[in-house]
Each structure stands twice: as C-alpha cells, then as structure tokens.
Amino acid sequence: QQQVKQSPQSLIVQKGGISIINCAYENTAFDYFPWYQQFPGKGPALLIAIRPDVSEKKEGRFTISFNKSAKQFSLHIMDSQPGDSATYFCAASIWTSGSRLTFGEGTQLTVNP
Amino acid sequence: DTGVSQNPRHKITKRGQNVTFRCDPISEHNRLYWYRQTLGQGPEFLTYFQNEAQLEKSRLLSDRFSAERPKGSFSTLEIQRTEQGDSAMYLCASSRGLGGEQYFGPGTRLTVT
Numbered sequence: 472q473q474q475v476k477q478s479p480q481s482l483i484v485q486k487g488g489i490s491i492i493n494c495a496y497e498n499t500a501f502d503y504f505p506w507y508q509q510f511p512g513k514g515p516a517l518l519i520a521i522r523p524d525v526s527e528k529k530e531g532r533f534t535i536s537f538n539k540s541a542k543q544f545s546l547h548i549m550d551s552q553p554g555d556s557a558t559y560f561c562a563a564s565i566w567t568s569g570s571r572l573t574f575g576e577g578t579q580l581t582v583n584p
Numbered sequence: 585d586t587g588v589s590q591n592p593r594h595k596i597t598k599r600g601q602n603v604t605f606r607c608d609p610i611s612e613h614n615r616l617y618w619y620r621q622t623l624g625q626g627p628e629f630l631t632y633f634q635n636e637a638q639l640e641k642s643r644l645l646s647d648r649f650s651a652e653r654p655k656g657s658f659s660t661l662e663i664q665r666t667e668q669g670d671s672a673m674y675l676c677a678s679s680r681g682l683g684g685e686q687y688f689g690p691g692t693r694l695t696v697t
Binding site for chain 1: 588615619624626627628629632634639675677679681682683684686693
C-alpha cells in the first residue's frame with residue numbers, strides 16, 4: 472500500500488524560478504514530515520522537516536507548507552539554482568515512536584541556467 | 585561529529601553468494617535503521633534497532649536477510665544466497681531515538697550478476 476504519494480515525477484525550472492513538489496499521505500497517525508535531497512550516488516540528506524502543529528516552516532530558500540485536513544504537504548524552493556538539481560523525496564513517520572520513514576516516489580528536479 | 589558511514593560503498597557478487605554490509609552510525613545515536621532503494625524509487629524500510637535490540641522488521645526482509653547490532657554501536661546486514669532482485673542501494677540511517685531526525689549514510693550499492 473502506497474502511503475505517501477509524490478508529484479510530479481520530474482520537474483524542470485529555470486534559474487531563479489520557484490520549484491514546487493507535492494505530497495499526500497493516507498495514514499492519519501503520521502505526525503512528522505521531512506524532505507530529503509539526494510544527489511546521484513549519494514545517500515539522502517535531510518533538508519527540512521515539519522510537524523503538524525504549524526502550517527508552514529521556512530529555512531532559507533526552502534519552505535514546507537502543510538495542510539492537515541487535506542493530508543497534503545509541499546516543498547517550495549525559491550530562487551531555484553542549478554545546484555539544486557537533484558532528486559527530492561518527501562517522507563512521513565510517527566515522531567514519538569521513532570520508527571520507520573515512509574517515502575514518496577521522488578521528484579527529479581532540473582534547474583536550467 | 586562524523587556522519588553515518590557504510591562499507592563497502594560498492595559490492596559486485598555472483599548470484600548465490602553471501603554478502604555482508606557494515607554501518608557505523610553517528611556516535612551517541614541509539615537508533616539505527618536499514619533501508620533499501622532501487623533505481624528511481626524512494627527508500628523502503630527494512631529494519632531498525634534501538635541499541636542492540638531489533639525492534640521492527642519489514643515484510644521485505646526475507647529469511648535470507650539478517651541484521652545485527654551486537655554491542656549497540658555498528659550494525660551488519662547480511663544477505664545469504666543473493667538473487668538478482670537483491671541488486672539495490674542499501675542505506676543505513678541513525679537517530680538519537682524517540683523523536684529523532686534520521687541521518688543517512690552514503691549507501692552500499694549491491695550488484696548481483
């Protein structure tokens with residue numbers, strides 16, 4: 472059962488543009504939603520995360536928006552740069568149990584110069 | 585503070601052989617996770633430890649797979665009688681425990697010929 476669905480599968484934006492990646496989850500017990508960035512041949516790197524007590528979290532050019540009623544969350548990358556070109560994964564877990572992360576399928580982002 | 589390390593980084597083996605991977609977590613992280621990632625997909629959970637206790641195993645972890653964390657520090661993942669379908673990136677992550685963010689290592693790329 473796919474518990475976290477991610478879209479789009481691939482995304483091409485111009486330098487300076489805004490990249491938006493969306494995720495939807497099914498399990499209402501999930502209460503921790505991180506985003507990971509992965510470059511080819513590397514492990515995923517934690518980018519930013521949110522818990523459902525807030526609807527938005529911003530760190531630098533990266534913002535997570537969270538809609539608990541819709542069971543959706545999204546990553547916005549402002550002023551996208553070629554160095555942001557990577558695969559992005561959303562994930563979800565139950566924070567207090569500290570157990571498994573359930574990942575989305577990934578979005579391959581290409582930022583053209 | 586060094587990150588999560590994994591060895592080897594690459595492993596090529598013939599079908600039917602046994603392989604063992606090692607993961608060294610971030611020091612003082614008492615939780616250690618194993619995930620598997622196939623090309624174009626998000627990581628899938630395999631198992632996790634709190635200290636030396638294995639707390640959860642995924643259905644993906646067949647009888648040919650075994651994981652240990654004997655002294656609550658490093659962990660090993662062994663695959664017996666490898667099959668071509670075992671070809672994947674095997675990722676290790678660690679966290680401080682309940683409510684801890686998971687940090688990933690660089691992964692071990694397994695190719696079964």
